[in-house]
Amino acid sequence: MAEIMPHIRLSHSQAAPYALLPGDPARLDRIAPYLSEVQELAYNREYRSIKGLYHGVPVMAVSTGIGGASAAIAVEELSRIGVRGMIRIGSCGALKKGIGLGDLILVNGAVRDDGASSSYVDSKYPAIPDTGLLIDCMESAKALGARTHVGIARSHDSFYIDQEEEICAYWAGKGVLGSDMETAAVFVTGGLRGVKTASILNTVVEYQDELSEQINSYTDGESAMMRGEQMEILTALEAFVRMNQSGS
Numbered sequence: 056m057a058e059i060m061p062h063i064r065l066s067h068s069q070a071a072p073y074a075l076l077p078g079d080p081a082r083l084d085r086i087a088p089y090l091s092e093v094q095e096l097a098y099n100r101e102y103r104s105i106k107g108l109y110h111g112v113p114v115m116a117v118s119t120g121i122g123g124a125s126a127a128i129a130v131e132e133l134s135r136i137g138v139r140g141m142i143r144i145g146s147c148g149a150l151k152k153g154i155g156l157g158d159l160i161l162v163n164g165a166v167r168d169d170g171a172s173s174s175y176v177d178s179k180y181p182a183i184p185d186t187g188l189l190i191d192c193m194e195s196a197k198a199l200g201a202r203t204h205v206g207i208a209r210s211h212d213s214f215y216i217d218q219e220e221e222i223c224a225y226w227a228g229k230g231v232l233g234s235d236m237e238t239a240a241v242f243v244t245g246g247l248r249g250v251k252t253a254s255i256l257n258t259v260v261e262y263q264d265e266l267s268e269q270i271n272s273y274t275d276g277e278s279a280m281m282r283g284e285q286m287e288i289l290t291a292l293e294a295f296v297r298m299n300q301s302g303s
């Protein structure tokens with residue numbers, strides 16, 4: 056019998072070549088309408104998974120929970136069952152004025168301020184996406200008319216440390232566009248395991264706005280943030296179509 060991975064609770068026979076990686080399991084409900092022949096696969100801890108077709112291309116969506124540690128487990132176990140392309144579709148806080156709610160950040164490198172990527176490899180190893188998959192994302196976002204910014208994100212492990220504001224100001228001063236918690240771990244584990252990865256982040260907090268207030272209004276269906284989420288889902292799905300067409 057095919058080996059079932061201990062955390063995602065999936066085996067090789069259930070895999071698709073491509074996977075969307077949202078943090079939040081609830082985001083799968085908003086991905087499913089874009090797919091046909093949708094199957095619910097598994098739900099263990101933070102790892103919920105579905106599979107379907109997007110324009111005939113088999114795609115999974117697997118939630119990774121909050122933080123690099125659980126995201127790295129997802130990348131590991133998905134690569135072991137044969138997934139070759141993974142795109143994180145997450146939310147982020149902007150670190151630059153002018154990046155508005157619902158704008159997408161297409162990450163071309165991540166500051167490794169998380170613990171998980173450091174457990175894997177020395178911090179001199181770069182947290183970068185697959186170049187071809189990033190280009191596929193950039194072209195897809197442009198074709199869809201999404202508001203995008205291409206640049207660096209900072210992946211961190213906690214919202215609530217005492218120096219949070221100073222740390223954000225420091226990285227903003229270095230030209231970093233936004234903060235999330237998983238991109239660095241996804242890029243580093245993907246790079247080490249030979250998986251093509253990318254990360255698209257939907258802005259849910261503008262720079263220097265009140266964090267908890269905006270995260271609380273994130274589920275408002277009418278909001279720019281929800282349109283941003285729809286755009287990141289479609290951008291990633293279209294990028295997988297391009298990746299599939301190029302045979303990579």
Ligand SMILES: O=P(O)(O)O[C@H]1O[C@H](CO)[C@@H](O)[C@H]1O
Pocket residue numbers: 077078079120121122144145146147234235236237270
């Ligand atoms: O919206 P998701 O993908 O969960 O991503 C962001 O939201 C969570 C924090 O609120 C962290 O996981 C962060 O990276």
Ligand SMILES: O=c1cc[nH]c(=O)[nH]1
Pocket residue numbers: 146147148149234235236259260266
């Ligand atoms: O500011 C934010 C918002 C979402 N996710 C983060 O990691 N930071």
